[in-house]
Amino acid sequence: MFLQVLWSFFSAYPRRTANCLALFFAVAGGLLLxxxxxxxxxxxxxxxxxxxxxxxxxxxxxxxPTQRLNQFFYSFGSVALVLGLLLSEFSTQL
Incomplete structure (x- = not known):
């Protein structure tokens, strides 16, 4: 159900949806870091x-173990920031 709503919103407003997802990933990655x-x-x-x-x-x-956990969270947060940046760049092409 949620995916149907998300897909219908993406079909109606592709740029806005992609920018909202990019903002979500960027904020989540920044907070994680x-x-x-x-x-x-x-x-x-x-x-x-x-x-x-x-x-x-x-x-x-x-x-x-704590060092490995911190390194994982740093990597995961960085990937989330990069994903947000790439998604934002992709949304300009829509």
Missing amino acids: LMTRLREQRAHARMLASDVEAQVSEPTMIDK
Whole structure:
């Protein structure tokens, strides 16, 4: 049902629909990148705070699974931004 509504809206207003989808992907990708960066900064601040409390001279690194998860979210957010850009460029050709 939802796909029928989306397709009928795309048939009636192709440029507007493509631009709305491009805006959706761009905003979603940008928010994903922003939230990943904020989470990464909070993890670094938490590690520094725990190092000060424990009086550890060597700073500890973020564990490997968290680094992989952050890298995945950075990649996924970047792909969403590129998809939004390409969809916006495509909508100018309609």
